[in-house]
Amino acid sequence: MGATAVSVGALGGGTKAIGQAKRPIPTTPIKIAAVSFLTGAAAAPFGIPGDNTYKMCADVINKEGGILGRKIELLSKDENGGVDAQVKLARKLILEDKVDVDLGYISSASCLAVLPLADESGGLIVAYDCGTHELMEGKKSPYEVPNFKLGFRSSAHLGIDNIGLALFIKKYYPNIKKIAGINQDYAWGRDSWLIFETAMKKLMPQVQVVKTLWPPLGNTDFTAHISALIGAEPDIVHSSLWGGDAVTFTKQALGMDYFKKIKMAYSRGEPYPQEVGKDYPEEQIICCAGTHYFLFTPPDKTSAGLQKWFVGEYQKRYGKYPTYPCYHAYQALYAYKNAVEKAAKTAGGWPTIEEIAKAMTGLTFPSPSGNITIREDHNAIEDVLIGISKLTPKYPFPILDPKRMEIFPAAQVNAPVGMRTVDWINSWK
Amino acid sequence: MWVIYTLNGLYFAALLFLTSLGLNIILGVMGILNLAHGSLYAIGAFIAAWTIIQIVGKVPVFILFVSLLSGLVLAGIVGFLMEKSLIRAMYKRTLEYQLLLTFGALLLLEDVIKMIWGGQAYYASAPFELLGKVDILGHVYPIYFLFVMFITFLAGLFIWFFMGRTKLGIMLRAISLDREMATGLGLDIGRLSTFAFVLGSGLAGLAGALVVPTTPALLGIGMEPLILAFIVVVVGGLGSLKGALVGALLVGFTRSFGIAIIPEIELPLLFMIAGIILVVKPQGLFGR
Numbered sequence: 001m002g003a004t005a006v007s008v009g010a011l012g013g014g015t016k017a018i019g020q021a022k023r024p025i026p027t028t029p030i031k032i033a034a035v036s037f038l039t040g041a042a043a044a045p046f047g048i049p050g051d052n053t054y055k056m057c058a059d060v061i062n063k064e065g066g067i068l069g070r071k072i073e074l075l076s077k078d079e080n081g082g083v084d085a086q087v088k089l090a091r092k093l094i095l096e097d098k099v100d101v102d103l104g105y106i107s108s109a110s111c112l113a114v115l116p117l118a119d120e121s122g123g124l125i126v127a128y129d130c131g132t133h134e135l136m137e138g139k140k141s142p143y144e145v146p147n148f149k150l151g152f153r154s155s156a157h158l159g160i161d162n163i164g165l166a167l168f169i170k171k172y173y174p175n176i177k178k179i180a181g182i183n184q185d186y187a188w189g190r191d192s193w194l195i196f197e198t199a200m201k202k203l204m205p206q207v208q209v210v211k212t213l214w215p216p217l218g219n220t221d222f223t224a225h226i227s228a229l230i231g232a233e234p235d236i237v238h239s240s241l242w243g244g245d246a247v248t249f250t251k252q253a254l255g256m257d258y259f260k261k262i263k264m265a266y267s268r269g270e271p272y273p274q275e276v277g278k279d280y281p282e283e284q285i286i287c288c289a290g291t292h293y294f295l296f297t298p299p300d301k302t303s304a305g306l307q308k309w310f311v312g313e314y315q316k317r318y319g320k321y322p323t324y325p326c327y328h329a330y331q332a333l334y335a336y337k338n339a340v341e342k343a344a345k346t347a348g349g350w351p352t353i354e355e356i357a358k359a360m361t362g363l364t365f366p367s368p369s370g371n372i373t374i375r376e377d378h379n380a381i382e383d384v385l386i387g388i389s390k391l392t393p394k395y396p397f398p399i400l401d402p403k404r405m406e407i408f409p410a411a412q413v414n415a416p417v418g419m420r421t422v423d424w425i426n427s428w429k
Numbered sequence: 430m431w432v433i434y435t436l437n438g439l440y441f442a443a444l445l446f447l448t449s450l451g452l453n454i455i456l457g458v459m460g461i462l463n464l465a466h467g468s469l470y471a472i473g474a475f476i477a478a479w480t481i482i483q484i485v486g487k488v489p490v491f492i493l494f495v496s497l498l499s500g501l502v503l504a505g506i507v508g509f510l511m512e513k514s515l516i517r518a519m520y521k522r523t524l525e526y527q528l529l530l531t532f533g534a535l536l537l538l539e540d541v542i543k544m545i546w547g548g549q550a551y552y553a554s555a556p557f558e559l560l561g562k563v564d565i566l567g568h569v570y571p572i573y574f575l576f577v578m579f580i581t582f583l584a585g586l587f588i589w590f591f592m593g594r595t596k597l598g599i600m601l602r603a604i605s606l607d608r609e610m611a612t613g614l615g616l617d618i619g620r621l622s623t624f625a626f627v628l629g630s631g632l633a634g635l636a637g638a639l640v641v642p643t644t645p646a647l648l649g650i651g652m653e654p655l656i657l658a659f660i661v662v663v664v665g666g667l668g669s670l671k672g673a674l675v676g677a678l679l680v681g682f683t684r685s686f687g688i689a690i691i692p693e694i695e696l697p698l699l700f701m702i703a704g705i706i707l708v709v710k711p712q713g714l715f716g717r
Contacts, residue, residue: 039543039547039549040548040550040648041550041645043548043549043550044549044550078548080548211692213688213692214692214693216696218649220644220645220647220650220653221441221640221644223437223440224684224685224687224688224689225688225692227430227434227437227685227689228688228689228692230433231433231434231689244550244645251554251643252644255557255562255573256569256570256571
């Protein structure tokens, strides 16, 4: 199995170093906190798949002997309850429970509040899913990196989704005249629209924005919004709606024949065809928050092997195909594992948090979606895959039409280190 | 599209009317500000969603719609238990006790819901899908929304008839107008208050049940309806059926047209309207 080959190799390296070790490797388990939405509307499409993946990977790593011989003790925690509760929880995990690392956070609001605690409390925090680009960016370009010494994000931010969408729309729908947006009214939604609008203005300046709607996060009734969008007659509507909101919106919109007239462009829409099922409309533009798609085969052999194992193992355990929160969870856990193993080689024993952080900076490691790199700004960069939903006889929900799929490389959709995404887009020729 | 915006406004207004009617009856007859009113809405939503999910595909379509009444029934039962245990203690107490106790009840009921139904979202869209769509002036409109408006109309009609024409209703109105006089005239305040509380709770539960074919039942579903119901009561006036109707229509249309025309200020607009009315006519448009 691809995964076994990677970890055994790393284990071998760590064990050799022990021979000349100055530091013994503890035999106690590694405490890893994994924070995702376990209750609420975001649980089923998001938090639970993420949590399932943490459990699955921890189980597999433990069966292979753990990290440098230490087993993982996984603490699954609920991200629900608001930002204040999350800050309290993070503090408790780091200071009282003394976790070795806190992997978590789906909501951009959670990330923005919790990441500063990394340096403040001296704990390693790896954000695994939240997307706001503001998390790691400074106020002006160029800005100093990293924003947090002990805070990381093991996935790319929303820049790739929204720049990717703009590039895709320019290629496949060059003649559209009007766009609109419906995004949740908080950092994630506001930032997603900002990047998309900025990119569209650069790439397709002739297109007019006819409506922008801002339902609150957790909104349950989109009837008025759906009618307002139908009334504005856009060609394509951009949306970063996620979790239960995305599912509810789709179901209500289906009831109002919305999709007969309007195409959606979802910046992180990949889980919803499977979540909604065969009723999910075709011809919707769907971005996979990276190249996270169960039918995608990454170009490098190690990653391709990991993908085959990952999809098969997740399906075997949970009866569904993995979606992007799952891939993100994998990345977070394996970013930690790979960083620990890399740091142990130079440390000659179990590394300190600072040494792990140093190893995680600039780290490249294979994953089911391809090689992932975490840059010196402590943020990962990824390629992005975008496609169009299409029903096929083989699957009980729409998949992405293989004939109209695009992968935009990381360099095309991630701003350079130290440069604000908005400034970078505006500097394009 | 203006027809659709109007229909949307009526749809919101219908649900709001049901919820605030319940709140209004309880507030009017008993003088109790029930912060847990939203929890009764939530209970109605959960039981209706859960029931529909259990029986869908196994019973005739008609029964699916009747099962929505489970929301009314369970909320009424919970209301009865609440009134007998908690609310009784509050009649002689001041407002702070009411707020504290009913807020405590809110937190308690939230946890009870979590205990029974867990943290997941319950989607029960069968009734919504089964009724299909209708073409109105070239625009598609879900028939289910018209169904909700119809049920609310019936409920409103029933309450109007009940309050105005039946002995029980007149007794309830008497208590809300002058509690002491009513006691003096020999009315059984205790039993009548319980009845009012059960009626109000049942209406909230019915409103909750009616939304689940379109929106998922999940924790916290009662919060926004509670706040909006308060706005309706403030705007429309305490103790007035007409006020509840006008208030609900005002809030419903503000929401529907606000989002369609000026999305950014839709929420502040609602509170602004409530604020202006509070300043100009503190007892509400039709309040006493």
